[in-house]
Amino acid sequence: MKIIACYSNKGGVGKTAAAVNLAYSFAKGGARVLLCDLDPQGASGFYFRMKPSKKLLDEAFFKDVERFAKAIRGSDFDNLDILPANMTFRDFDVFLSRMKHSRQRLGKSLKAVRDDYDIVILDCPPNISTLAENVFEAADHIVVPVIPTTLSERTFEQLLDFIKDQGDGDKKKIIAFFSMVQKQKTLHAETMARMRETYPKRFISAEVPFSADVERMGTHRAPVASYAQSRPAAKAYDEVYRQLVDCMDGDEK
Amino acid sequence: MKKAVNDVIILEGMPETDDRIGKLATKLSERRDAVPFALLDCHDESIQKSGQILIEAGQMLILHRRDETLTQPARREANFVADLADGPVKRALNGTSPLRSLLVVGSGTLSHSQIALIDDEGKTHARADLSHLRPAGEGRDVTLASLHGLRGYDKALASLADHLRGAEAQGSHLLGDLVGMLFPKHEPYDPKPETIIAPDQGAYDAANDIIRVYLSVARQNEAGIIADHDSEFLHDYRVALRKIRSVISLFRGVYEVEQTEKLKARFSELMAPTGRLRDLDVYLLGRDTYYDLLPETLHGGLALMFDIFKRERRQEHRKIARLLESPHYRAGMAELENLFPPGSGPARGLDADHPALDYACGLIWKRYRKVCKIAAAIDDETPDEEVHELRINCKKLRYLMELFAPLFPRGEMKAILTPLKELQENLGLFNDYSVQQGSLQYFLSHHPSKGERDERVMATSIGALIALLHQRQMQERARVVSSFAHFDSPAIRRQFLTLFRGKGA
Secondary structure: OOEEEEEOOOOOOOHHHHHHHHHHHHHOOOOOEEEEEEOOOOOOHHHOOOEEEOOOOOOOHHHHHHHHHHOOOEEOOOOEEEEEEEHHHHHHHHHHOOOOOOOHHHHHHHHHHOOOOOEEEEEEOOOHHHHHHHHHHHHHHHEEEOOOOOHHHHHHHHHHHHHOOOOOOOOEEEEEEEEOOOOOOHHHHHHHHHHHOOOOEOOOOOOOOEOOHOOOOHHHHOOHHOOOOOHHHHHHHHHHHHHHHHHHHHHOO | OOOOOOEEEEEEOOOOOOEEEOEEEEEOOOOOEEEEEEEOOOOOOHHHHHEEEEEOOOOOOEOOOOOOOEEEEOOOOOOOHHHEEOHHHHHHHOOOOOOOEOOEEEEEEEEEEEEEEEEEOOOOEEEEEEEEEOOOOOOOEEEEEEEOOOOOOOHHHHHHHHHHHHHHOOOOOOOHHHHHHOOOOOOOOOOOOOOOOOOEEHHHHHHHHHHHHHHHHHOOHHHHHHHHOOOHHHHHHHHHHHHHHHHHOOOOOOHHHHHHHHHHHHHHHHHHHHHHHHHHHHHHHHHHHHHHHHHHHHHHHHHHHHHHHHHHHHHHHHHHHHHHOOOHHHHHHHHHHHHOOOOOOOEEEEOOOOHHHHHHHHHHHHHHHHHHHHHHOOOOOOHHHHHHHHHHHHHHHHHHHHHHHHOHHHHHHHHHHHHHHHHHHHHHHHHHHHHHHHHHHHHHHHOOOOOOHHHHHHHHHHHHHHHHHHHHHHHHHHHHHHHHHHHHHHHHHHHHHHHHOOOOO
């Protein structure tokens, strides 16, 4: 089982879209996938027409692995299950920080479903907190969407610093890609060129364009490739998926 | 493709659906166009008997099993499982006999649809793929509903299953019922049907029952031999006739002496013309083994020999097909069937009324004693004829035990049959190697000549083969004493004593 976290310390960068569409691509590719919606604002579950679960409450959730497994719901797509967001996840960081050894909780919970899934994708909330530490520790790879703007450049640097500060942080886990790219904007093009030069090993070459097709996920409530397979956005996510798989394979070797 | 299924429900006709099931709405998706389908199985129905349904529909091959549905492209070179394109269906059918070809059990048209239970957010909670089979003949329409549960929605899955089953007046059917529903005229086939013998039933009735059943087995193979689907039709045909002949010759005194002789001759006469065709089948099936025995430099000669076998087989098959289709043969078989009508049989012998159990024990015990007596005299110096004698008596003992098996506890019979089979395996190989040497020698001096060079190439290969077979025969011969010792254990002796001793005449 491989754990992939979709993470960004900045909001609105297309993180949830990445989590949803990557999960769909992995499932289509034949892997058994669990998408965990840890971000109540992102609402991965919403895109799969899932109602938030009332059953998942408080800190016992991550302690009680049985409840964790019971909360999982099958999506409408083969091989793709979802752990829907819990309304109290917003308080989640607080709970986690109160718990001793909180950093290992998430990893232990995920072990409960180890045999059921090949890939677990975590859609994480956009802040650097206990949960984030938890995620960084549990994840094998951290996928980071980056909008090519000056502000993003700064937050990306902060993220790398944060990882470096973690005792056992490993920045090789970070696989970044440019998101919501508008090629006609000079700023975007320049930022991308500069960041690729500064972090040559962190960025894959795939880019996801700014696209109405992605925005329409909210009305279709389904992954892009399920309703606009031949459109550029769907193809871009597929390319991110392929390059991510290549990175993972490269890691194995 | 491999798709997990929670359950397969077999329904008559097309299920009725309500708009809602509980709080959930039902959504019935459009049926795709109907395609022609054929239900496939081997003649021995091994695919069905292992709880699977194999359907060829359009360009796809679909295998339904209890917990998954497998699909792959249907294209294939020929009709054996080995000829299928590589894919999940072929892999799943791995256990099917490589000697059996896939045949069409029946055909019709197939259409697909899907029923889903959906909540007010448009989220699916449970699904069933419906394969609607409409047979071409007089059978009933059937729907195969493959249920797919989604994790965390167990209740919805249960209510969908209940709903589908509820549409069925008599409750749901089993996978095994499918063929009967679709193709009521299809005749089921079992190469080893179980006969029922009551302990106090007369030996005469028991013999008649066995013969009647195996006459029918033989006849069920005739069409397949003529069509030449695979080699197993002829094999089963011959096994059935041989069983009948052994009943006639081993069940002494059941029929009148003259009648017994006549029947024995009649069944030998039926088997005789098929002997050569079976031999050729065995050669051709064992082709790879022969190739493995010899180094590549000698393969040329084998290729020439197998070409000749192939040609001869074609001729032999034509001959047998003509024979089986002849009015003379058909009349003869009908006459035999008339000789064994239900509840009756040919002229009775002195032992006709002997109760079956007592009679069986007597025959088996006597034959067992004979086997032991011959075996006791065999050592490494004994001439081969004695070993052949042992083989023939073991074979008779095995036939008797198998024919009367319904009279004895299954487990206890198996416990002695297994070591007996092992002994027979050894004796059988010893015999096969000797027969093969003989027939290769015969082939060398009698085969149709095809020029001097081929002659030499073939003679070299066959010569090498004979030498190897001789070596193998010697190896088997050396094992005979120890394999009998293995069979002749104190436990087996006790078993024979308790099961068969003192009961018979």
